[in-house]
Amino acid sequence: MDSFLSIGTVLVLLVLPIWVTGFMRYSLTLMLAHGISVLSVTFLIRYSGEVSIGQNFFVATGAYAVAMLNNMFGVPFLASMVIAVVLSVLVGLLFALPSRGLSGVYLSVATLALGLAAPDLLLHFSDHTGGVEGLQIDATIIKAWPLDLQQYYLALAALVLAVYVIHRFRYSRLGLMILTAREHPHAAASFGMTRGAARLSTFALSAAIAGLGGAVFGFTTSMVSPNSFTFWSSVTLLVGSVVSYYSTRIYGVVVAGAFVALTPQLLSNYGQITPIIYGAVLLGATLLANVGVPAIARLIRLRRDSHV
Known part of the structure; x- marks a missing residue:
């Protein structure tokens, strides 16, 4: 049943741009981009049992890496997206190394500090990040295609790729060992997978997915600014993960992305x-x-x- 729902969801998403245009197509593209970022939170929860409320930091890493590579060095977007994912992995490891001994509320507080620091760090290095105004991303992939279709189908392809990688990872030797380290750390240690090593691997892969989501988000909006990566954005990603019941299936991820992208529009009149x-x-x-x-x-x- 899950396979049929996943295939059906992909087929609907493939033909959806035929019937929607303009702002609705843009909103659907944002839904897919946010879905990837929510997936990074879900992956971390499912494989480590820990909650990150600083995921906006890794999303911002991917988005700003793409923007800076495009603006300063003229790197083609697809190449800059790969580099952004690699940089996000490195940033994830830099955070995970000193915090690998933390768990539960202590790790959540550490990620809280990371999430709160993200906008201020972007403003502090305003010479490179563009400050409050941010950076524009003037990039195309296929010049003959309308830009909004490029943005939509790139977001869809990235989402399908992320879901597929997680699905394959679930049944890989490394994935099984990480899951074992979560539930039975002593058994996993006997096979060479300590809880610290599992934590490093999980955070690195979660940061990679978040960086991919950030890169797609930047391409979708054609600009990045600190206001897009506040602590509140990290909270909405966590809520989206809960709403999808921590699903890594594509239909669940789409539901989570829809909640994150469309709910602010629906609640825009409710203010405080x-x-x-x-x-x-x-x-x-x-x-x-x-x-x-x-x-x-x-x-x-x-x-x-x-x-x-």
Whole structure:
């Protein structure tokens, strides 16, 4: 069933630009870009059991790397996107190395500091980052194509690639060892995978996905600025992950991306109560996932058993 839903989702997304244009197409492209960033949070939660509320830092790394490479060195976008992912991995490792012994609330506080520092760091190095105004990204991939279609299909291709890589990683030797290190650290250590090594690997891969999401986001918006990578943006990524029930399937990631990209537009008239609504959605989704869904599953089993 999951495979059919995933294939169906991809097919719908492939033909969707035929029926939508203008701002709606732009919104759908943002949905796909944010979906990739949410996927980086979900990956970290599922494989390490830890929560990052500083993921905006790694997303900003990918976005600004693309912008700076394009503006300062004229690097073609696809090449700069690969470089941005590599830089995001290095930044993830730089953070994970000193914090690999932390877990739970202590690691969350460390990522909180990272998320809060991101906008200020971008403003501090304004000579390179463009300060408050940010940097423009004037790039195309196929000049004969309309730019909005290039942005949409690049975001879709990047999302499909990220989901596929995670799916393959799940059944790889490294992926299985990381999952074992999470649940049974002593057993994993006997095979050479310590909890610290698992933490480094997980953060590096999560940062890579976040950097890819940032690069796609920058290409979609054609500019990057500190206002796009505030701590609040990191919170919305976490909420999106919860809303999708930490799904790494493409349909779940699309739901998460839709929540992150489209909800601000729907709540734009609610002003200061917007955070309250986000909090209510987060609480409701958490309760539904941990209480409602198991209760429904038990009810279905009881009814099925009663008919046997």
